[in-house]
Amino acid sequence: MASSKQRVRFAPSPTGYLHIGGARTALFNWLYARKTGGTFILRIEDTDQARSTDESLRAILESMKWLGLDWDEGPEVGGPNGPYKQTERLALYKEFADRMVREGTAYRCYATKEELDTLRKEAEARKQQFFYPHLWRDKTEKDWPADRPYVIRFKTPLSGETTFHDEVFGPITTPHNQIQDFILLRSDGIPLYNFGAVVDDITMGITLVARGRDHIINTAPQVLLYKALGYQLPRIAHLPMMLAPDGKKLSKREGRKYGIPISVTRFHDDDGPLDGYREMGVTPDALLCYLIRFGWSHGDQEEFTRQEMIDLFDFSGASKADGKFDIKKCTAISLKMLKEEKYTPTDEYLRRLGPFLEARGMTPRDDAWMRRALATYRERAQTLVQCAEGFEVYLKPLAALDPALVQKFLTVEKAGWLPQLRDALAAVDPFTRDEIGKAMPAFAEAKALAMKDIGQPTRVALTGKTATPGLDDVMEVLGKAETLARLDQAAALLR
RNA sequence: GGCCCCAUCGUCUAGCGGUUAGGACAUCGGCCUCUCACGCCGGUAACACGGGUUCGAUUCCCGUUGGGGUCGCCA
Numbered sequence: 001m002a003s004s005k006q007r008v009r010f011a012p013s014p015t016g017y018l019h020i021g022g023a024r025t026a027l028f029n030w031l032y033a034r035k036t037g038g039t040f041i042l043r044i045e046d047t048d049q050a051r052s053t054d055e056s057l058r059a060i061l062e063s064m065k066w067l068g069l070d071w072d073e074g075p076e077v078g079g080p081n082g083p084y085k086q087t088e089r090l091a092l093y094k095e096f097a098d099r100m101v102r103e104g105t106a107y108r109c110y111a112t113k114e115e116l117d118t119l120r121k122e123a124e125a126r127k128q129q130f131f132y133p134h135l136w137r138d139k140t141e142k143d144w145p146a147d148r149p150y151v152i153r154f155k156t157p158l159s160g161e162t163t164f165h166d167e168v169f170g171p172i173t174t175p176h177n178q179i180q181d182f183i184l185l186r187s188d189g190i191p192l193y194n195f196g197a198v199v200d201d202i203t204m205g206i207t208l209v210a211r212g213r214d215h216i217i218n219t220a221p222q223v224l225l226y227k228a229l230g231y232q233l234p235r236i237a238h239l240p241m242m243l244a245p246d247g248k249k250l251s252k253r254e255g256r257k258y259g260i261p262i263s264v265t266r267f268h269d270d271d272g273p274l275d276g277y278r279e280m281g282v283t284p285d286a287l288l289c290y291l292i293r294f295g296w297s298h299g300d301q302e303e304f305t306r307q308e309m310i311d312l313f314d315f316s317g318a319s320k321a322d323g324k325f326d327i328k329k330c331t332a333i334s335l336k337m338l339k340e341e342k343y344t345p346t347d348e349y350l351r352r353l354g355p356f357l358e359a360r361g362m363t364p365r366d367d368a369w370m371r372r373a374l375a376t377y378r379e380r381a382q383t384l385v386q387c388a389e390g391f392e393v394y395l396k397p398l399a400a401l402d403p404a405l406v407q408k409f410l411t412v413e414k415a416g417w418l419p420q421l422r423d424a425l426a427a428v429d430p431f432t433r434d435e436i437g438k439a440m441p442a443f444a445e446a447k448a449l450a451m452k453d454i455g456q457p458t459r460v461a462l463t464g465k466t467a468t469p470g471l472d473d474v475m476e477v478l479g480k481a482e483t484l485a486r487l488d489q490a491a492a493l494l495r
Numbered sequence: 496g497g498c499c500c501c502a503u504c505g506u507c508u509a510g511c512g513g514u515u516a517g518g519a520c521a522u523c524g525g526c527c528u529c530u531c532a533c534g535c536c537g538g539u540a541a542c543a544c545g546g547g548u549u550c551g552a553u554u555c556c557c558g559u560u561g562g563g564g565u566c567g568c569c570a
Binding site: 047048050113116127131172175185194213214290297299301320322329332335339379453455456470 | 520
């Protein structure tokens with residue numbers, strides 16, 4: 001391991017929401033920085049001006065904050081290597097590009113996009129692979145036409161190959177004849193991805209680049225750029241892809257098809273609002289827990305606190321094979337994380353639950369009551385949404401009972417004892433789970449009934465539902481007055 | 496199609512030459528039980544195929560097949 005301070009970055013382009021795969025990339029970089037005591041940089045690659053939007057940038061920052069992946073340098077926090085948006089660094093790219101032209105490792109190309117598109121189409125028609133013909137490669141300054149736009153292209157070596165060592169995949173070799181004379185700087189002075197990323201990684205002192213496997217193809221050109229510029233290569237790590245259950249790219253369409261959120265937080269685009277993991281009701285720690293086990297492992301461990309992730313993380317634990325997203329596993333992890341105080345302290349649980357209650361028209365009550373009520377759902381709610389739905393039993397007035405349920409459970413024949421149960425419960429004091437838990441079986445026994453005979457009718461009378469936490473819990477949370485009132489209401493329906 | 500990469504239960508994965516191939520999710524039984532969950536017990540379920548190397552291959556090498564990535568003045 002390098003002795004100097006590690007510097008890593010996450011470099012999204014603000015052309016949409018923060019994709020779940022991007023979140024995984026961000027997590028791995030963040031973990032590496034935190035583990036090594038290094039610096040985590042957030043850099044905005046907004047060079048695609050046609051697609052970049054401020055709304056997208058806001059959404060990405062919001063998602064990063066929600067995940068708790070804080071950055072040491074970048075938007076809002078600044079830093080010594082700014083600015084951190086590429087469109088604010090154009091002079092830098094020009095300086096590097098001009099230098100390369102001067103040194104002969106790059107050249108001006110005056111071929112127009114139209115011209116090249118035509119050639120591309122022709123090659124396509126001949127079923128041949130298009131390859132940039134070295135139109136301007138060997139021209140010199142005296143050949144440059146005046147007043148015509150040009151791009152700057154890299155002068156890729158004509159033969160040989162480039163090999164780099166990937167921390168995850170090992171050595172990867174690319175023959176140079178597969179690398180075109182790619183464009184560094186567009187005619188409008190804006191850099192293309194490979195060039196912008198390299199110049200920034202160099203000037204920001206990045207020591208390790210970790211990104212998705214779809215970038216492996218970009219690495220050889222970037223290595224060539226480092227060499228041409230005379231800088232030392234950072235360490236490089238690629239992560240396997242996160243795919244949809246059918247092995248396709250995890251797109252918005254695929255996500256909908258399998259009920260998988262693909263955005264970290266809610267995002268509005270042309271098709272309307274798109275809910276994310278936050279809206280689905282998983283906690284950031286639970287999501288991170290699912291993500292870290294995707295393409296990485298530490299033996300059989302499935303649950304991690306944030307600190308454990310930091311302590312245990314290492315690129316040697318990464319795997320090479322692509323994976324398919326499994327939403328059921330994700331919610332299963334969510335349940336485990338939500339259930340345990342160690343992973344989700346009660347205070348945090350309630351704080352996160354609040355907005356979900358309010359979204360359903362409920363108002364949280366006092367802290368002690370909320371804690372008591374939460375205890376009845378902690379072991380059964382996979383998500384905060386499910387928990388909030390459960391709270392409707394407690395916080396919403398009981399709606400008119402479903403006639404089908406009344407027919408099934410609340411007839412004189414099946415629940416004629418209801419008024420007497422009500423009276424028996426009225427005598428319970430204190431009205432606690434334990435006392436109720438004794439009174440109910442005692443009542444059943446006195447009536448020569450089994451608990452299972454009185455359970456469901458009572459449950460329906462109390463909650464209008466057939467599945468809820470235990471009756472003793474429900475009654476205690478509801479309180480004696482509300483419990484009796486609801487039973488009275490149901491008893492009136494008996495016929 | 497060219498080039499690059501990958502390959503253990505349905506899914507995420509453990510394994511780093513010798514294991515009854517383990518765990519988790521899912522699934523199927525059972526227990527618990529007032530319902531639904533949780534929890535507990537148990538079952539089904541994988542080394543893609545073919546060659547090597549080796550006393551011995553899931554593990555190392557080659558090939559085949561399958562999958563993915565990429566071939567833009569997108570990132």
